Amino acid sequence: MLNNNRWQQGGATRPGAATERPQRVVRPASGGETEPAGSSCCHSATGLRRARQGARRVVLVGSPNVGKSALFNALTGAYVTVSNYPGTTVELTRGAGRLGDEEVELVDTPGFYSFLPVSEEERVTRHLLLTEQPDLVLHVVEAVALDRMLALTLQLLEAGFTVILVLNMMDECERLGLSVDVAGLSARLGIPVVATVASRGLGLDELRREVALHGRRILEPAV
Amino acid sequence: MGVASLSRPFELRYPGPVEEAIEEIARLLDGEYGLAPRSVALLLLQGDEEVTELVAARQPEVPPRARELAAALDARLGEPVALSVATQRASWARKVASEVMQERDGARRGFGEVLGRWAMRPLTGLLLAGLVLVVLYEFVGVFAAQTVVDWTETRLFEGWITPWVNRGVAALIPWPWLQELLAFDYGLVTLGLRYAAAIILPIVGAFFLFFSVLEDSGYLPRLALLLDRVFKGIGLSGRAVIPMVLGVGCDTMATVVTRTLESRRERVIATLLLALAIPCSAQLGVILAILSGVPGALAVWAGVVAAVLLLTGFLASRLMPGERPLFYTDIPPMRLPRLGNVLTKTYARMQWYFLEVLPVFLLASVLIWAGRLTGLFQVATAALEPVVRAIGLPAEAAVVFLYGFFRRDYGAAGLFDLQKAGALASGQLVVAAVTLTLFIPCIAQFSVMWKERGPKTALAITAFIFPFAFAVGWVLSRVLAGGLF
Numbered sequence: 001m002l003n004n005n006r007w008q009q010g011g012a013t014r015p016g017a018a019t020e021r022p023q024r025v026v027r028p029a030s031g032g033e034t035e036p037a038g039s040s041c042c043h044s045a046t047g048l049r050r051a052r053q054g055a056r057r058v059v060l061v062g063s064p065n066v067g068k069s070a071l072f073n074a075l076t077g078a079y080v081t082v083s084n085y086p087g088t089t090v091e092l093t094r095g096a097g098r099l100g101d102e103e104v105e106l107v108d109t110p111g112f113y114s115f116l117p118v119s120e121e122e123r124v125t126r127h128l129l130l131t132e133q134p135d136l137v138l139h140v141v142e143a144v145a146l147d148r149m150l151a152l153t154l155q156l157l158e159a160g161f162t163v164i165l166v167l168n169m170m171d172e173c174e175r176l177g178l179s180v181d182v183a184g185l186s187a188r189l190g191i192p193v194v195a196t197v198a199s200r201g202l203g204l205d206e207l208r209r210e211v212a213l214h215g216r217r218i219l220e221p222a223v
Numbered sequence: 224m225g226v227a228s229l230s231r232p233f234e235l236r237y238p239g240p241v242e243e244a245i246e247e248i249a250r251l252l253d254g255e256y257g258l259a260p261r262s263v264a265l266l267l268l269q270g271d272e273e274v275t276e277l278v279a280a281r282q283p284e285v286p287p288r289a290r291e292l293a294a295a296l297d298a299r300l301g302e303p304v305a306l307s308v309a310t311q312r313a314s315w316a317r318k319v320a321s322e323v324m325q326e327r328d329g330a331r332r333g334f335g336e337v338l339g340r341w342a343m344r345p346l347t348g349l350l351l352a353g354l355v356l357v358v359l360y361e362f363v364g365v366f367a368a369q370t371v372v373d374w375t376e377t378r379l380f381e382g383w384i385t386p387w388v389n390r391g392v393a394a395l396i397p398w399p400w401l402q403e404l405l406a407f408d409y410g411l412v413t414l415g416l417r418y419a420a421a422i423i424l425p426i427v428g429a430f431f432l433f434f435s436v437l438e439d440s441g442y443l444p445r446l447a448l449l450l451d452r453v454f455k456g457i458g459l460s461g462r463a464v465i466p467m468v469l470g471v472g473c474d475t476m477a478t479v480v481t482r483t484l485e486s487r488r489e490r491v492i493a494t495l496l497l498a499l500a501i502p503c504s505a506q507l508g509v510i511l512a513i514l515s516g517v518p519g520a521l522a523v524w525a526g527v528v529a530a531v532l533l534l535t536g537f538l539a540s541r542l543m544p545g546e547r548p549l550f551y552t553d554i555p556p557m558r559l560p561r562l563g564n565v566l567t568k569t570y571a572r573m574q575w576y577f578l579e580v581l582p583v584f585l586l587a588s589v590l591i592w593a594g595r596l597t598g599l600f601q602v603a604t605a606a607l608e609p610v611v612r613a614i615g616l617p618a619e620a621a622v623v624f625l626y627g628f629f630r631r632d633y634g635a636a637g638l639f640d641l642q643k644a645g646a647l648a649s650g651q652l653v654v655a656a657v658t659l660t661l662f663i664p665c666i667a668q669f670s671v672m673w674k675e676r677g678p679k680t681a682l683a684i685t686a687f688i689f690p691f692a693f694a695v696g697w698v699l700s701r702v703l704a705g706g707l708f
Contacts, residue, residue, distance in 0.1 A: 065555045091479075115262070116269055116305065120482040127273065130257045144556070146324060150316035151309075157232045160259030172556060181323040188319055190232040199561060 055096065055105040057132065058211060061125060061156070062140035063149055064111025067168040069093075070198040071140060072108035075208070092128060099212040107134070115155040129159070136162050136214050138207075143167040143180055143195070153189065164210055165193045170203070234261075235315055237308060240299055244268060244292040251285050252278070268293045269305040335557035342445035342557075352446060359433055360511055360521075367429030368512025375421040380413075388412050404592050415588035418636040419581045424573065426508030427632075431572045432565070434472050434504065439560035439568075443468050457536030463493050470501035473576075475668040477501070478675060492539045494676050495684050498668060499691070500532035502660045505576075505632030510656050513635075513642050517649040520656075527657050527699060579667065580632070587626065587633060600625075610693055614658060615700035616651050623655070627662050634659050650703040658696035661688065 060068040076095035093108040109128060110121035117123045129137070137156055141149035146167070156163045165185070173180060186193040192210050196203030236242060248264035256263045256277060266274040267289035275286045296304040341347040385406075392406040406413050437443055447464035454464050463484055470477035474497050481493045502510065514520040594600030607621040619641060627634025638655055641647055647655065672681040 114309070115266065116271055116309075117273075123273070130273070130277070133257060147317045147320035148313075150319055151312040154233070154235055154312050154315065155262070157234065158259065158265065159262035163232070172558075177326055179325050181325070185319070185323040188233060188323070199564065 055103050056135040057105045057107065058097070058136045058138060059107045059109060059128065059132075059134040060138050060140055061109050061112050061129070062152070062166075063113055063142070063145075066111075066140045066142045066149070067198045068108055068111075068140050071138070071166065071168065071196070071204075071207075072106060074198055074201055074204055076106055092124065099208050102212060104135075104211065107132075112152070114152060115159065129161070134161065136164065136211060138164050138166050138211070140166045140168050143170050143173045144176060144178065146180070153191075157189070157191070162214055163191050164207075164214075165189065165191060166207060167193060167195045168198050170195045171197045171200070235312065237311055238300075240296060241268075241304065241308065244296055244304075247292065248285065248289050251282070251288065253282060255281065264289070265308065268296070269308060335559065339441065339445060339557035342442060343448050345449070348445070348449040352449065355437070355442070360515075362433055363426060363429045363508045364511030364515045367426050368508055369515070371425040371429070372422060372512070375425050376417070380417045380421045385413050385417070400596060403595070404589070409588060409591050409595065411585055411588045411592075414591075415585040416581075418633060418640075419577065419584040422509070422636045422639055423505050423580065423632055424577055426512065427505045427576055428569065428573045430504040430508050431472070431576075432569045435565045435568045435572075436560050439558065439564060441555045441557045444555060445557075454536075457492075457533055457540055463489055466493050466497065467501060470497045470503065471507060472504050472572075474498070474501055474503045475665070475671050478668055478671045481675065488543050491676060491680055492536060492543065494672055494680070495539060495687075496532060496536050498672065498684050499535060499661055499688055500528055502528070503632065503665075505580075506635045506660060509632065509635035509639050510660065513639055513652060514656060516642075517652060520649060520653045523653050523703075524656050524660070527695070528660055531661060531695060583666065584633060591625075613700075614654055614693060614696040615704065616655055617646060619646055620651075620655055623659070624662070627659055632665070634662070650700070654696050654700045654703065657699055658692050661692035661695055 060072055062068050072093065072095065075097040091110065095106050095108075097104050097106040107128065109125040112122050112125040114122075115126065117126045128134075139153050139156055141153070153163065153165055167180060167182065167185075170180070180195070182193050182195055194203060194207045194210055196207060198204070237245070245261060245264045245268070248267055249260035252260045252263055256274070258266075258274075263274060263278065267278060267286060270290075270293065275289075279286045293304050296307075300307050338351075342351050388410070389406045392402050392410075396402050396405070403410065405411050408414065447468055450464050450467075454467075463481075466477040466480040466483070469480055477497050478494055481490045481497070484490045484493060510524065511521070514524055591600055594603065603625055604618075604621040607624055608618045611618065611621045611624065620638075623634050623637040623641060626637045638647075638652075638659060642652060669681065669685065672684065676684075
């Protein structure tokens, strides 16, 4: 049982004291913002050719079995199968999540260990990141296994995505007597870090608030 | 507030030569690749296929240069650059994690963790697996399939709904052909709905509940690890056990999950074994129910099906060329399942299952009805009768196999019906159960096989399974004729 809410209070920790985050210019593109670059491929089932308009697109990524689907359900109110079993999600699931007045498009993805995909379901996720230009990537990690999972955070940052690190299953840490310095981690990474227990809905308000703070990823013409 | 107070996201610097190569490639890129140039450069250096193709299509001169640089780096670093980069990242990640995580005093290993370790050791693991099977049998085979079905099928349907519908239809509808569509032996309500709602749903529901608990506890990946040795013997990795174990829940879903397997070879073998020898929840539940009355029958059934699974997998892995897979699986922590989660999941699965199964069952009823009107049904059963007789079953069992064409569970429900009517002897029950387990998958699984593996593989698998199922049934009936039961 959780006997304190040390890591929940104050919600997300972010680097700097800014409450407003400027929209980060991530990658130069010449074609305006209608068609994802390099989408000459054909993945009609996943709807990759959607024009970039309407709701912001927020993508949940992370290793298998870290609670992406549980977070997806909690944020959208939909139901996709959640289990303590790696590899339950093999396809993209899309849903709408409400953050205050704004509706965002949320995408749940199959488990993803590294940016260099090995299996088919990893390729699905990488392809999505490559072609759909998410406005925001929520990298969900199992807090206990932070040491194994941070490498992907690094790769997401290298790729230029706007990333929020979600430390899920913090109760597991509590149980094992581990504590995480959330603020320190946020400072080290230079990105917001939110602690959650998705299965019980803990930390979700903070996560929603944090997601709402990020603007649309804008594309600027190459210099 | 403002830009100045924000720190920039962290960026890892790689060893000098790697950084130089990254910079050179990044400069060459014209920047239209959906990822930051630095990341594209790293992926090119690591030989990523999708990104290499993407870049080659736009700037064909870049990937060859990246290959050159990568080869030079490999030589200079004394290891593949991909490995060097991955090692750098991993050690950075470990360092950061160790800086921000602290172990408090009094950290204790929970019972769950101990149990989790037992589950993976050969001796305790097998004992635990045996215990899980006993509980499964008691819950699904005895409680659901006997006690609950006794209520829903015998009392609710046979005792109340069926006679009522039969009387009503007979009184209100003057045409026998329409009477037959709705009621009596093969009617929509008295057969289709009864099988779906009164026999299959309670059994499948109980199984889903049990499976959800197992799934959320984290036990299944441990079972997979335990079974890994066996599976490696038949040419599959520990990872392949995951779809196999999932297949016990639903073979169709498990066939989709075979995507997680690395090589096509593994995917094909797993698809074949799922179609052939892994009974789905509905089938398993009904078979447990049918065989629970006969001592030893369940053991014979399980032994034969397991032998077929291992032997087929072994032969398939010998016959199919390809690399032996590496062992690979992820072990999540053991957790006490949360009741809300388990119930929601069970409900969602039951709903999905019922909505999928009911139309098929009803359609099957209509087809059987139409077949009987036109005489095709009699022709088909007559054609199956010699085969059915050859494996020592009474002629009525031909109908059951005809149901099996629609769905394995529909056939299993038919078998359940026959057994309740006392039409089959113990040995015959075992033969029928084994043959039906090996028999073709349901239409849904077939269509998924078609979609995931392609028409050629799907048809080849089906063409193998048909005669094979009956051949095993025939051999078994000869063996049992020696008088085991």
